[in-house]
Amino acid sequence: MTAARNSFHSKMLPVRQFTHNGQPPLLTKPAARAAGTSIGLSRSPLQQVRPAREAARMYFMALATDYDGTLADHGTVSPESLEALKRFRDTGRKLLLVTGRELPDLKRVFPHTDLFDKIVAENGALLYSPDTEEEKPVAPAPPPEFVERLRAKGVDNLSVGRSIVATWEPHQKAALEAINELGLELEIIFNKGAVMILPTGVNKATGLKAALKEMQLSLLNVVAVGDAENDHALLRSCGCGAAVANALPAVKDTADFALKGERGAGVEELIERIIAEDYGFCANSLHQVQIGEGDDGPVSIAPPDVLLIAGSSGIGKSTLATALSERLREKRFQFCVFDPEGDYEDLEGAVTVGSGSVTPTERQVLELLANPDENVVVSALGYELKERPAFFAELMSDISALRARTGRPHWLIIDEAHHLMPAPRDSASLALSDDRSGTIMITVHPDSVSPTALSAVTAVAALGPKGREAIETFCAAIGEDPPDGLDEVRAEDEVLFWRRSTEDQVQRIRVEKPKQVRKRHTRKYAEGHLGEDASFYFRGPENKLNLRAHNLIMFLQIAEGIDDETWEHHLRAGDYSKWFAERIGDPELAEEAAGIEEDRSLVPAESRKRVAEAVRRRYTAPASEKD
Structure with missing residues (x-):
């Protein structure tokens, strides 16, 4: 029997059907997964005219199928369906069977369990690995007194598994009475006449999630297919849900789309669509990430996209990236931030590896990413600027x-993309894969980023008063003409958004704002390794010296040891306030330093002391505190 499903989730909306011409389905399901037409784009991301790229990375990595009434017809799977399952596995994807049957019963009627990577039996209560024959209960055994009470009530058509207790209608009344009389935390799940009793909260979705955790896969990358009441939770939990043609009407309402074929024929149809189109056949809004709002509505990016965020320093690029990270978390996406400057060490919902004094290791990063629910910030602040591309390339390979x-x-x-993927390095030395979809690159200098990396960009968000120049610089770097619409006047808080296609011109959008309060991250400037162009150089009169301060701590140490003449030379020239403003990006510190520079009554010892106090007040103490 197939596993039963709860019906306690969101309300149902129209189902999406396949069309005869092979185009993506047009109607979508629940409000949370409204169609791509509701995201403010003239067409779905895969229908956009995108830059030529190598074969795309697979997005839907696994298929989770129900057994009875879905894959099987009266308990039997056809040879055609078995061949379709084999074709699916040959693509490198994974197969999971999610059924309400008890495992011995399934093995009796289905001798091909070895086709599946994992089997979730007993409606989510038992995991089985066909390759090792390991059985792993994920729910407690049924209480013996409950089974005895059912039999005492005359329920003789009863099956007891490792966790499940199953019978048929109309015995649900007796089961409910027994649960109440014994005060048990059990629930009843229906499945086309079957009555299944399981511990509260155990269903096909929870069982699938447990199986995927062992396989290091995310629910977002799974397509599920079913037919009956106990498949509702399964279909809602996955990145895409399908219903075979013989499915109950309510199940079709829950699904993203209904298949044309019944039972195994429907599963075969689904497999062919996944192999042929991957993400494109089910590009529902669950996978869309809103970047902002334009005149025509929301503007979003999707898994096939490569977004470039460009603009001058201090204009809000990392703020936009932070807002996008929040949207990614809301959508259950896993993300990894490459952070050369220490700007994201306080990012909510992510674990930071590395700091200004400790360099991250590949093993640390990969161990964290092995958990689909873990997001990671990789701080390269401890590396010298010249060391960062090599570290990035090595980690990117893994x-x-x-x-x-x-x-x-x-x-x-990828923040400061020009640091990690500099233009002079070729794609081989950067270890860039053929497909770079699902990437957000952030830079001040698009022309300093590897042309190979830039060639994959599908959309550009240009911030600040120099947004036009940023898009023009990007176009020059990839050898394309700038898009139309750059000359139009825009409001001060608008961002230029351009999707690289043959039809779309630049839009003016208001971008998402982060909910979390972003702290100014002091480690970047206090302990990190600023580049040569951002460092302070104590040269003194006639350039007698050449002492480089690559962070604020080093600045204070050198300032304490240099002679008065060198200190005064830079003080009277206003060099300290200029560095604080232009390179450190701290106007308040710059203003305080300018006041000290202008006070001619201060002797060198006193001016040094006041500048040092101003720096330490803002940076040194916070940098040593735990965030």
């Missing part, structure tokens, strides 16, 4: 392999 195997992390956020 992460690309992880993405090819699991589809995760779903999104990579």
Whole structure:
């Protein structure tokens, strides 16, 4: 019997059907998964004219199918369906069977369990690995007194598994009475006449999640298919849900779309669509990430996209990236942030590896990313600027392999992309994979980023008064003409958004704002390694010295030891306030330093003391505190 499903989730909306011409379905399901037409784009991301790229990374990595009434017809799976399952596995994807049957009963009627990577039996209560024959209960055994009470009430058509107790209608009344009389935390799940009793909260969705955790896969990368009441939770939990043509009407309402074929024929149809189109056949709004709001409505990016966020320093690029990270968390996407400057060490919902004094290791990052529910910030602040591309390339090689195997992390956020993927390095030395979808690159200098990386960009968000120049610089770097619409006047709080296609011109949008209060991250400037162009140089009169301060702590140490003449030379020239304003990006510190510079009554010892106090007040103490 198939596993029963709860009906306690969101309200149902129209189902989406396949069309005869092979185009993506047009109607979507629940409000939370409204169609791509509701996201403010003229067409879905995969229908956009996108830059030519190598074969795309697989997005839907696994199929989870119900057994009775879905894959099987009266308990039997056809040879055609078995061949379709084999074709699916040959693509490198995974197969999971999710059924309400008890395992011995399933093995009796279905001798091909070895086709599946995992089997979730007893409606989510038992995991079975066909390759090792390991059985792993994920729910407690049924209380003996409950089974005895049912039999005492005349329920003779009874089956007892490792966790499940199953019977048929109309014995649900006796089961409910027994549960209440004994005060048990059990619930009844229906499945086309079957009555299944399980511990509260155990269903096909929870069982599938437990199986996927062992396989290091995310629910977002799974397509599920079913037919009966006990499949509602399963279909809602996955990245895409399908219903075979013989499914109950309520199940079709829950699904993203209904298949044309019944039972095994429907599963075969689904498999062919996944192999042929992958993400494109089910691009529902669950996978869309809103970046902002335009005149025509919300503007979003999707897993096939590569977004470039560009603009001058201090204009809000990392703020937008933070807002996008929040949207990714809301959508259950896993993300990994490459953070060369220490701007994201306080990012909510993510674990930071590395700091200004400790360099991260590949093993640390990969161990965290092995858990689909864990987001990671990789801080490269402890590396010298020249060391960062090599570290990034080495780590990217492993992460690309992880993405090819699991589809995760779903999104990579690469800050200061010109540091990590500099233009002079070729794609081989950067270890860039053929497909770079699901990536957000952030930079001040698009022309300093590897052309190979830029060629994959599908959309650009340009911030600040120099947004036009940023898009023009990007276009020059990839050898394309700038888009139309750059000359139009825009409001001060608007961002230029351009999707690289043959039809769309630049839009003016208001971008998402982060909910979390972003702290100014002091480690970047207090302990990190600022680049040569951002460091302070104590040179003194006639350039007698050349002492480089690559962070604020080093600045204070050098300032304490240099002679008065060198200190005064830079003080009277206003060099300290200029560095604080232009390179550190702290106007308040710059203003305080300018006041000290202008006070001619201060002797060198006193001016040093006041500048040092101003720096330590803002940076040194916070940098040593735990965030």
